[in-house]
Every structure is written in structure tokens, then in C-alpha cells.
Amino acid sequence: MTAQHERLRIGGKPLRADAERTVHTILEAAERVLLVDPTATMEQIAEAAGVARTTVHRRFATREALIDALTRWATAQFAAAVDGAVSDAVPPLVVLYRVTADVLRVKIGWGFAMDRAGSSADPEISRVHAEVLAECDRFLRRAQATGLLRSDVDIVWARRCYYALIHEATKGGTADADIDTLTTLIVDTLLRGFGTAAAQSTGS
């Protein structure tokens, strides 16, 4: 939970209070601006942060470094949300609700960083994401074993759809912002789909 904003310009020296605040402000502004326009310039980011362009460069050596830091920050929160919500001591359905809600909370507000996290060059980020992904698959298998999911579903496809639903739900900005409603919608869709019981297509 401690504000630990990744590798900065200077090695590992602790930052003074004001500098720390500045870094935060920049990251938040970057998220906001880059979500709207992924090709936004340092200038625009600096402006959105209410800071001089040179200051941004002082904190993040290059544009790439800034985006990397942003991605690391969001990834850490994402992993924390998942780790905190998944537990074998709780019924899968409850876990599903909890983890969905927690992930939504992170993804709203860090959408840009989360989206590009999957295709990051940073090995550390890739590692964390792969871990979360594996944890997700593990959970889905448990849900299958418990009878929450049908036994004939492909776990990988199910996981991809789950991710896609979450992604879809976080679109449209703050318009449909009630986390609990969204969570219910996602879980409901994931489990039941949209069809009636009567007209079901039978797989091969």
C-alpha cells in the first residue's frame, strides 16, 4: 500500500515529500491524458499535471520510462486486488463477485495502463500478469469442480471472455459507474449468457 512509484530517474534514493507528490500528479495526469489519446506528448501530459515539461523529464528520463512506470503502478494494484480477493476458503461464486468488483475499481481510473499492460516489454510486468492469469485459470478450474461452471467449457476461452466482459464494462468512462451493478451484470452475463433455457444451441 505504500506509495512506491517504481524506478525513477535516480537510482533508489528516497524522494523528498514535494517530489513524491509531483511524481504522483504526473502519473495520474498521464493516465488521464493517454487514455483519451495514446499518442499524447510529454507536453500535454505536463500541462495536464500542471507542471513544466522539463520537470516531467527530470522524473522520467524518457517517454517510455514514464509509461513503464505508469504500467508498473497499475499492474501492482491489479495484482494486489486479485490476490486480496481470491481465496480457497470462500465459495467460488463469492470470490467471483469480490474479485470482479475489486478489479473494476482498479480498472476504472487506470484503464490506459491496464490495457497496455498485457503487451509490455518489461519482463517484471509480464511476469505479474502471467501470474494473475494463472491464478485466474486456477480459480476457474475450481469453479468448474464445484459445479459453478459447466464441465465442458474451455477454461482459456472462459477466462478470455471474463477479461473481455470486464474490459467492456469499464468502457464509457464514468457514465455507468456503480461498481456493484456492473459486477452483478458481468457475473450474470458470464454465467448465464443472454439466451433462454428453451432455445439453447448444443455444442458438438
Next chain:
Amino acid sequence: MTAQHERLRIGGKPLRADAERTVHTILEAAERVLLVDPTATMEQIAEAAGVARTTVHRRFATREALIDALTRWATAQFAAAVDGAVSDAVPPLVVLYRVTADVLRVKIGWGFAMDRAGSSADPEISRVHAEVLAECDRFLRRAQATGLLRSDVDIVWARRCYYALIHEATKGGTADADIDTLTTLIVDTLLRGFGTAAAQSTGS
């Protein structure tokens, strides 16, 4: 079906055969390159097309014009696919299969252009997409009336999920390329979701 590649550099004059081929080659190359890296340069596109950079500029005045043409091209195919598959004279489930398969065919191979089509500045493109969207909603309502979809589902959310599923299915390049399998997977997921009949979360 005629090759009608949008507004080019010069007004409306018909192109010579070789020029026509070049335009095609460039559009295809652009799709391929931009899918991998949306910030790819004219140089990279030209190279991928096996053409000089100046030739690209001769055909498309600006980078934006090129992307616009690409988007128009893909959008036209998309609309044609949907229009050709949707019919009130056929049971909704059959339409669902047909339209899904046809759209998949377009979206595989024109993924970049299709993705950015939604947020295009060109009013013509927006119009066509809005039309398709409306047609989709109309179809979903019919499916609901027929009893294919539950009567309590939100049409807009259902449509968004349908789009998202198609999008998800076209990820990963040519790996999982069997259209019919993908179509079945999508329709099945859309209608049934992943849960068992036993453990269903009941909406509010």
C-alpha cells in the same frame, strides 16, 4: 463487390490498372503493419507494400487520408456482410450464426481498420457504423420477441457483449482460424454463458 477504393488523391478520375493494384497493395500492407503497430510510419507501410514512400504519398495525400481510406474500405465490407446476413425471413438463431460467421471473416484480416472504425472522424463512416449498430439492436429485439433471448436482458449491454465476443475471438491472429468453430463458440457463449443451470445468480 467491385473494387471501389474510396476517395484518392485525385478527385474521381478512373485509375489505370497498375495504379489500382498499387492502391490495393498499399491498403493491405497498411492493415498488416498498423495492426501490429498503430504508430507505424509511412515508410514502414511503404516498405511492407514493396513500394516507394513517395508513391504512398502520391496515392494518399496524408497519413490520415490513408487510414481513412483503409477504414472506409473495411467499413463497407463490414456493412455488406451484415446486410447480407440479416433477414427477417429466417429464424433469429440462423441469422445469428450467419452474421457472426460473415463478420468474423471480415474482421480477421481487417482488424486494425475495424477497431478504429468506431471512433472515426469521418461522418460517413460513423453513419454506416451507427446504422449497423441499429440493425443489430433491431435484430436482438426480434430475437427477444422470438424467445431466443431472455426478456429481461438489456439490449444495449447484450449488443456490447456480442461485439466484445467477436472482438475477442479475432484476437491471436490466424492461430484459431476455423470460422465455423469460432462462430459456434461465440453464439454458444452468448446464449448460455459458462455456468451450470444449477448455480445461477438471480438478478435484482
Next chain:
DNA sequence: ATAACTTGCGACATTAATGTCGCAAGTTCT
């Protein structure tokens, strides 16, 4: 208080992409 640190500002160097031109060589059409 004072040393260390941070920020804004303005100036600067560098790089990379865009877009334009004219010309020579090759292609298409009739």
C-alpha cells in the same frame, strides 16, 4: 539558519516523420 533539494523557465541540439518536387525509366492503353 542553512544546506540540500526541487521546480519553472528559456535556450538549445537532435532526431524522425511528413509532405513536396522534378526527372528518368518503365508500363498501359489505343
Next chain:
DNA sequence: AGAACTTGCGACATTAATGTCGCAAGTTAT
């Protein structure tokens, strides 16, 4: 065959973003 057109090539102008520096003024910590 000959006119019209297209392409590659090399050169050029322009623009915009990146990244660096030093200095003066303000802030933080001790």
C-alpha cells in the same frame, strides 16, 4: 508507335517531439 500515366529515386523544406542544461527562485528538512 506514341501519348498518357505511373513508379522509384534523390533532394529538399517543414514541423513537432524528445531530451539536455544551467540558473534563479522557492521549498523542505534538520
